[in-house]
Amino acid sequence: MRWEELDQQPCSLARTLAVIGDRWTLLVLRECFLGVRRFEMFEQRLGITRHILTDRLKKLVHHDVLYKSPYQEKPVREEYxxxxxxxxxxxxxxxxxxxxxxxxxxxxxxxxxHIHKSCGEVMHPVTVCSECGEPIGARDVRVQTGDAWANQAGQDPLPNANPAD
Structure with missing residues (x-):
């Protein structure tokens, strides 16, 4: 599997990595969640080259993860x-x-x-079942192929459906 072809894979994780799967993109997203919106601030906080930052922001806009919003008219300046x-x-x-x-x-x-605004307490993310609300980990999930799986060159999508066992 080639990096440039990840978005063509019949795997949601591979397709996601095609959009957000490099270190600079994840760090740009971190900054977005910290409230950074302007190109110069991303550049300053990350110590990233303009070329790489421009590329990552364009990709995130192209995939509708970010949108550009004007904050100045003359000259036109936009934030993400x-x-x-x-x-x-x-x-x-x-x-x-x-x-x-x-x-x-x-x-x-x-x-x-991270402080939960509603209760004011320090919080930690927990993965829960969408159906019953019970916390879940790797050992609590069984995996099976879905309708969207297209067998790629005879590849078994689930060589070990219970990797945590």
């Missing part, structure tokens, strides 16, 4: 805002942050905490 599709990535970012806080933080702990 999350779309609903982009906001739906929040649990993904929170899960990655939680993993990093658990396995990559130093002795001082998490560098950023």
């Amino acid at each position: 805002r999350l779309t609903e599709k982009g906001l739906d990535l929040h649990p993904v970012i929170l899960s990655l942050v939680r993993w990093g806080d658990t396995y990559m933080a130093d002795e001082r702990g998490a560098p950023v905490v």
Whole structure:
């Protein structure tokens, strides 16, 4: 499987990675969720080259993860805002942050905490079943192919449907 062809795979994860699967894109998204909207601020906070930043922002706009909104008329200047599709990535970012806080933080702990606005408490993301509300982990899920699976070159999509066992 070639990186440029990920969006053609019959796999939702591969197609997602084709849009957000590189380090700079994930860091741009982190900044978006921290309230950064303007090109210069992304550039300053990330220490990223203009070329790479332009490419990542164009890609996110192309895939409707971000949209451009004018904030100045003369000259026209635009900022980048999350779309609903982009906001739906929040649990993904929170899960990655939680993993990093658990396995990559130093002795001082998490560098950023997330406060639930409603109750005012520090919160941690939890994956729950959409049907019963019970918390779930890798050992609690069985995987099977869906109608959209197209067998690619005889590849078995589920060589071990219970990898956590």
